[in-house]
Amino acid sequence: MTRWWRESLASMRAYSAHGAPPPIKLDANESPWPLPEDARLHIAAAVAALDLHRYPDGRASALREAIAEREGGHPDEFVLGCGSDEVIAMLLTALSSGAVVFPSPSFVMYGMSSRVRELEVRAVPLADEFTLDLDATRDALGGAALAFYASPNNPTGNRFPDEALAELIDGAPETLHVIDEAYAGFADQRTGLFGRENVALMGTLSKVGFAGLRLGWLRAAPALAQELDKVRQPYNLNAMTIEAATVALNEFSPLIDEWVTKVKTERARLSSELSALGHRVFPSEANFLLVDTQGDAEKLAAELREIGIGVRVFANNPRLAGHLRITVGRPDENNALLDALRILRSGT
Ligand SMILES: Cc1ncc(COP(=O)(O)O)c(C=O)c1O
Numbered sequence: 001m002t003r004w005w006r007e008s009l010a011s012m013r014a015y016s017a018h019g020a021p022p023p024i025k026l027d028a029n030e031s032p033w034p035l036p037e038d039a040r041l042h043i044a045a046a047v048a049a050l051d052l053h054r055y056p057d058g059r060a061s062a063l064r065e066a067i068a069e070r071e072g073g074h075p076d077e078f079v080l081g082c083g084s085d086e087v088i089a090m091l092l093t094a095l096s097s098g099a100v101v102f103p104s105p106s107f108v109m110y111g112m113s114s115r116v117r118e119l120e121v122r123a124v125p126l127a128d129e130f131t132l133d134l135d136a137t138r139d140a141l142g143g144a145a146l147a148f149y150a151s152p153n154n155p156t157g158n159r160f161p162d163e164a165l166a167e168l169i170d171g172a173p174e175t176l177h178v179i180d181e182a183y184a185g186f187a188d189q190r191t192g193l194f195g196r197e198n199v200a201l202m203g204t205l206s207k208v209g210f211a212g213l214r215l216g217w218l219r220a221a222p223a224l225a226q227e228l229d230k231v232r233q234p235y236n237l238n239a240m241t242i243e244a245a246t247v248a249l250n251e252f253s254p255l256i257d258e259w260v261t262k263v264k265t266e267r268a269r270l271s272s273e274l275s276a277l278g279h280r281v282f283p284s285e286a287n288f289l290l291v292d293t294q295g296d297a298e299k300l301a302a303e304l305r306e307i308g309i310g311v312r313v314f315a316n317n318p319r320l321a322g323h324l325r326i327t328v329g330r331p332d333e334n335n336a337l338l339d340a341l342r343i344l345r346s347g348t
Contacts, residue, residue, distance in 0.1 A: 022308050024337065026329050027325075027327060029288050029325075031209040047240050054239075056235055056238060058234055063237070063246045064078045066245070067249060079217060079232060081236060081237075082241075083204060083216045087217060088148070090228055090231050091178065092119060098145030100144065101144045102150075104126065105153075105317055105319060106150050107153075107182075129158075131160075138167075144172065144175050146175065151165070151179055154286065156282060157282055157288060158284070159187050162191055165179065169196060169198060173198055176199075177198055178202055181202060182206070182216075184203070185260050186260060200219060202219075203217050203219065204217070209252075209256055210245065213241050266330075269331075269334070271289055274338070277342065277345065278345075288327045292323050293322055294322060298315060300344065304337070
């Protein structure tokens with residue numbers, strides 16, 4: 001059946017979010033708060049007024065303006081995608097040749113999307129405490145076309161300091177360095193490195209309450225954004241996403257900020273309670289915690305799943321054996337998780 005396709009696909013697995021969602025879903029770094037009823041109705045009315053028999057605005061101008069308003073910058077600096085997943089795919093499609101560099105462990109799509117395109121992948125192991133290994137990354141950047149740094153990083157939760165990133169960026173001027181700020185809203189600080197010719201930023205609405213809309217973006221100098229726009233599919237964003245996201249950004253920005261603040265408060269509480277249970281919790285500037293259970297994390301995740309709580313394990317990554325990634329939930333969800341962990345611990 002697949003004889004027409006790239007041979008390399010045979011050894012790959014499709015990205016899959018596993019099975020039916022558990023009642024308490026702490027496995028995908030989404031925002032735990034549903035949109036309030038009045039906000040839903042507002043978005044529904046805006047979507048209902050769309051002319052769905054027409055193609056959407058292919059440039060999504062109103063949405064780019066709304067994103068520029070929230071993020072800073074000029075609308076011409078933004079290229080929008082169906083999630084940052086599509087932005088990653090666009091960047092890799094635009095590459096002439098050359099390797100793709102990123103630290104490991106990090107977001108799986110950097111590697112998956114590169115491998116699908118048969119690009120050379122250079123995944124550089126993070127040093128102790130998941131900091132950047134500057135020497136190894138510098139070596140890997142030799143001749144590389146593109147580098148991704150998720151900062152804060154998924155799944156480790158830490159932010160890479162600007163001084164370290166700047167050293168890598170300035171040492172490899174021929175490489176386009178993409179700083180993925182998917183979780184930057186939850187961090188103490190955003191990167192100050194935008195403005196260098198070989199730096200672009202990536203962002204998404206997925207972690208701040210609107211994962212279902214599928215909207216991500218690249219922010220780059222207008223000339224670079226214009227070039228990347230050539231590989232974007234026409235009408236890659238559908239009219240409903242464009243409308244709903246524009247309304248969300250223009251009218252619910254204070255709500256987004258409120259959600260982010262609540263996640264940060266809960267993150268601190270969850271972290272100290274998990275530590276009190278004897279787990280090692282890594283410092284996090286994201287909306288999740290990486291936890292070293294110092295035990296059988298897969299078994300623990302399966303037991304939690306039995307009682308309706310989903311957390312993330314990394315079965316294929318020996319470096320993360322024994323670790324769980326737990327998305328910060330609502331207070332009631334976090335309490336349910338902590339209660340479950342206490343009960344499971346006392347039962348063993
Ligand atoms: C670091 C990082 N970048 C990008 C994404 C993808 O985001 P989107 O939902 O916008 O495709 C994720 C999702 O988990 C992520 O962890």
